[in-house]
Amino acid sequence: MRNRRPFIWLALAALLAGLATAQANTTVTFWTAYSSDGPEVKQLETVIIPAFEKAHPDITVKHVAIPYNDLHQKLVTAVAGGQLPDLVRSDIIWVPELANLGVLAPLDTSMSDFKSLADSVFPGPLATNYWKGHYYGLPLDTNTRIWVYDPATLTKLGMSGPPKTFDELKSMAAAAKAKGVYLYAEGGTGGWNILPWIWSGGGSLTNDTYTKASGYLDGPKSVAAVQMLVDLYKADEMPNIIVNPNGGLGTYDGIFQGKYASTLDGPWMFAIFGGAHPDTKLEGSLIPAGPGGSISVVGGEDIVMTQQSKNKAAAEAFLRFLLSDEAQRAMAQAGQMPVLKSADSWLPSIHDYYATYLKQIATARPRTPTPKWPQIDQVLNTEIAKAFQGSETVQQALTNAAHQIDALLQ
Amino acid sequence: MLPTRSTHSSSSARKGGARTAGSPRPPSARRRREILHAYLFLLPGFALFALTILYPIVRAFQISLFHWAIVPGTASTFLGLQNYAHALHDPIFWRALANSGFYMAITVPSQIVLGLLAAVMLDARMPARAIFRTLYYLPVVTSWVVVSLVFRYLFITEGGLVNWILHDTLHLVPTNINWLGARWSAMVALGILGTWKGVGWSMVVFLAALQGVPKALHEAAAVDGARAWDRFVAVSLPAIRPVVAFVTVLLVIGGFNVFISVYLMTGGGPVDQTQVLLSYMYRQAFSFLDFGYGSAISFLLTLIVFVISLAQMRLFRRPAGAS
Amino acid sequence: MVVGDRNQRRALMALRLILLTAGVVVMLLPFAYMVSTSFKPNAMVLEIPVKFFPQHPTVANYVTAWTSNRFARYFLNSVVVAIGTTLAALLLSSMMAYAFARFRFPGRSILFGLILIALMVPTMMMLIPQFLLARDLHLLNSLWGLVAFYTGGNLGFNTFLLHSFFQDIPSELEEAMVVDGAGPWTRYWRLILPLARPALATAAIFTFLGAWDEFTWALTIINDPSKYTLPIAIALFQGQHSTSWGLVFAASVIAIAPVLVIFAIFQRQFVAGIAAGAVKA
Incomplete structure (x- = not known):
């Protein structure tokens, strides 16, 4: 852009460039939000990266783990500063935003073997990389939320199993409350948290072409589904972390302490829990079904390469390796669901909880694919929280949210 | 930081220059x-x-004044004062301003009163005086990051120390308070942190000022039979009035500058309820890449700080600084 | 009457001590709780009833923080940045202060006025343009970027502080050196700086602590974990799903220990610095 660098900088840059080529070893920087409190970082850094570096002795992979809550802001700041790494494991909902900013390399034109890689993965997760005519990444892992519970707590409550329907959820939550336990804890009011209930209740966020939220998000079925949660919360049958993810007792700690019986979460929860509290055996089941069935939300991460990467060839090599059977199996051990079509056959044998996830993901839906998703999510968070706090009715809150989202979808 | 001496400071330089006239x-x-x-x-x-x-x-x-384009190759659009107009119509901006005001309403009076109280009590010959002073000052020198995380931990709803004391031990409240989950209670928690961290500073400044009050004044008042409290009101307080004004100005400015504790304790949440001006500015700039709007917010903040400091200096007359 | 007076005075003193001690308890409680938590195994961290003395104390958190989480590296980065900032800021600001205190030159009051006005501008207000500037200067994601902007940020206050101190140094001393033929550099280096040692110590301590604790700028420009300073390392050291408080506080104790040591040693300068015109918070 502006090249007013004094001569000394040029000289220094030349010197550094000279040093870098003299070393002949390329470094690929890879940002992720793999959690260090579970086995994910360990699996990547002690199994996958060493295996890759052994096969490619001229490439060093530098992994940077950033907490999920900070990663989006770090990415955006890095975009502004031109400081992006070579590869990013991006939440699927950020890919349109990053692609729209023009900072991602379109892999379908830059990678010669893109087509064969794309053919090896599930089409649903692959589609999350598509933005305005190009694929800007490849799926790395997929997931969804299921009902996760501690069977020991349910037994203590005299319950034989998890709720299978909305009605069972309501009656069991009241029964659990009578014994001082929250049946269901939820850690927020964003799309990830609330959409499974709206969809299972037969409602929706937008029309099928993602152009309009009014009439959908504030339609009667969506309202009824959110109303059910608000009623639970107002009856003190859900803990306050739904409006207060920061200060309350987190879902993990609450379930461990037996104060919460269940939550909705992805497969990593089993891996992290197994490491932190080996004596607590969690189990999973499908999300309680409402008028719309049992519909969860698709989550997952894509791997994207940045335009500014100076080591595209090396980055591609690592990207390819991450999609190999070997790497996908290794991360599946750590609770990351693979995206390879071929994984269907071996996945349930790695951990038995994957069977439920596979069943749930078959009907799960994606969040709205738009660069404005972070803002939409912010609107959902803000407005739905008002319904929980009681400053607005559910209908008011969802109508307000729908109007704001309409504007964002324009 | 106050420009009291700069105006008449050139005399020595002039003198120094004049002496070299022998060359x-x-x-x-x-x-x-x-x-x-x-x-x-x-x-x-x-x-x-x-x-x-x-x-x-x-x-x-x-x-x-721009819709500032961050990504190389895109053009910035000139907006004039539109970012400022946007702020004035943005409910979250006003809420952030109100939150900053609420924060100051807690932290400024409490730091002045408690700091003055501690200073008065320490302004006497007494055992362990230096130790007291040191311990009160400890939070001041501790990093904002660390104390913010500590207070977030103290104010956790279930299992946090504050609720344990209030609810489980003293039974002052019927249920655990959801401190960081609602706007006002979260702002109170932030205000408590601000007071706790800052009271040692105002105490040290006041103590220095009190020790500068001439002993003769006190003795004269004592001879007149004035009691300790009357002596304080009649002698000490007027003498340190400029310092009180000075501390007030700095505390108000400090209150507008609160950021790290908000960022780390509530993140401006739940859902923007506890945003203050700076946390909202940071979010606009570094989460939404709206550098123009972020700059407008911070420029408005600067204007407010300027106006308030000038008004306060006028109001309290020429503050002599604490020197 | 005299006896009654003495009794009253004693009662008053006792009341003072009680109140002051109560205040100290409030001041120290959070620290005590932090230290206690740092010795707790993770599962015991949010236990009710609260225990100030952990049942099964462990140093595992410290070991983990120092070894597997590279806190040694962050510690070193913080040391380098804080010392670099302190040296640069002291040298540059004392030179400026000397010029303002001892010379007359065109633009003097305007330049000094700019420094005073800039002191009133909130630091965070400059964050966005500073970020763009650092990008254009290729100072993002580098410790140099921290040192350069921390130094710049400290110049105003230090210049002001040292300027008032330099003015109080009698000019007769300098005139004597002038007679001996000493130029301004010699006078600055041999006379002014040694005489201003107390003020320099005060400035050094506050600059060092400011750089040691700085969070926002570092959070904004540093991406590479090998360049993290302690505050960002601690703040970014939270799990995605649950926070390991024991580990966070072990790291925090490591970060504040040097500050407390410095504070304990240089208390006098702290108090002097605050009394001499208070410090920009």
Whole structure:
């Protein structure tokens, strides 16, 4: 852009460039939000990266783990500063935003073997990389939320199993409350948290072409589904972390302490829990079904390469390796669901909880694919929280949210 | 930080210059040399200062007039004052301003009263005085990051120390308070942290001022039979009035500058309920890439700080500083 | 009457001590709780009833923080940045202060006025343009970027502080050196700086602590974990799903220990610095 660098900088840059080529070893920087409190970082850094570096002795992979809550802001700041790494494991909902900013390399034109890689993965997760005519990444892992519970707590409550329907959820939550336990804890009011209930209740966020939220998000079925949660919360049958993810007792700690019986979460929860509290055996089941069935939300991460990467060839090599059977199996051990079509056959044998996830993901839906998703999510968070706090009715809150989202979808 | 001495400070320099008149050179050449030396002493520091501080201040205003394009290759759009108009119609901006005001309403009076109280109690010959002073000052020197995380931990709803004391031990409240989950209770928690962290500072400043009050005044009042409290009101308080004003100004400015504790304790949440001006500015700039709007917010903040400091200085008259 | 007076005075003193001690308890409680938590195994961290003395104390958190989480590296980065900032800021600001205190030159009051005005501008207001500037200067993601902007940020206050101190140094001393033929550099280096040692110590301590604790700028420009300073390392050291408080506080104790040591040693300068015109918070 502006090249007013004094001569000394040029000289220094030349010197550094000279040093870098003299070393002949390329470094690929890879940002992720793999959690260090579970086995994910360990699996990547002690199994996958060493295996890759052994096969490619001229490439060093530098992994940077950033907490999920900070990663989006770090990415955006890095975009502004031109400081992006070579590869990013991006939440699927950020890919349109990053692609729209023009900072991602379109892999379908830059990678010669893109087509064969794309053919090896599930089409649903692959589609999350598509933005305005190009694929800007490849799926790395997929997931969804299921009902996760501690069977020991349910037994203590005299319950034989998890709720299978909305009605069972309501009656069991009241029964659990009578014994001082929250049946269901939820850690927020964003799309990830609330959409499974709206969809299972037969409602929706937008029309099928993602152009309009009014009439959908504030339609009667969506309202009824959110109303059910608000009623639970107002009856003190859900803990306050739904409006207060920061200060309350987190879902993990609450379930461990037996104060919460269940939550909705992805497969990593089993891996992290197994490491932190080996004596607590969690189990999973499908999300309680409402008028719309049992519909969860698709989550997952894509791997994207940045335009500014100076080591595209090396980055591609690592990207390819991450999609190999070997790497996908290794991360599946750590609770990351693979995206390879071929994984269907071996996945349930790695951990038995994957069977439920596979069943749930078959009907799960994606969040709205738009660069404005972070803002939409912010609107959902803000407005739905008002319904929980009681400053607005559910209908008011969802109508307000729908109007704001309409504007964002324009 | 107050420009009290700068106005009449050139006398010594002039004197120093006059003495060198014994040298044979003509005055103009000597002056030129003096000026050259002065600029040489100034140059490296002032260049860095101009580059990293003055230029950004001007640039902030410039950016605030644009829809600033961050990504290389895209053009910025000139908006005029539209970012400012946006702020004035943005409910979250007003909420952030109100939150900053609420924060100051907690932290400024409490730091003044408690700091003064501690200073008065320590302004006497007594055992362990230095130790007390040190311990009160401890939070001041501790990093904001650390104390913010500690307070977030203290205010956790289930299992946090504050609720354990209030609910489980003293039974003052019927249920655990959801401190960081609602706007006002979260702002109270932030205010408690601000007071706790800052009270040692105001105490030390007040203590220094009290020790500067001439003993003779006290003795005269004591001879008149004035009681300790009356002596304080009649003698000490008027004597340290300028310092109180000075501390107030700095506390108000400090209150507007609160950021790290909000960022780390509530993140401005739940859902923007506890945003203050700076946390909202940071979010607009570094989460939504709206650098123009972020700059407008911070420029408005600067204006407010300027107006308030000037008004307070006028109000309390010429504050003599604490020196 | 005299006896009654003495009794009253004693009662008053006792009341003072009680109140002051209560205040100290409030001041220290959060620290005590932090230290206690740092010795707790993770599962015991949010236990009710609260235990100030952990049942099964462990140093595992410290070991983990120092070894597997590279806190040694962050500690070193913080040391380098804080010392670099302190040296640069002291040298540059004392030179400026000397020029303002001892020379007359065109633009003097304007330049000094700019420094005073800039002191009133909130630091965070400059964050966005500073970020763009650092990008254009290729100072993002580098410790140099921290040192350069921390130094710039400290120049105003230090210049002001040292300027008032330099003015109080009698000019007769300098005039004597002038007679001996000493130029301004010699006078600055041999006379002014040694005489201003107390003020320099005060400025050094506050600059060092400011750089050691700085969070926002570092959070904004540093991406590479090998360049993290302690505050960002601690703040970014939270799990995605649950926070390991024991580990966070072990790291925090490591970060504040040097500050407390410095504070304990240089208390006098702290108090002097605050009394001499208070410090920009």
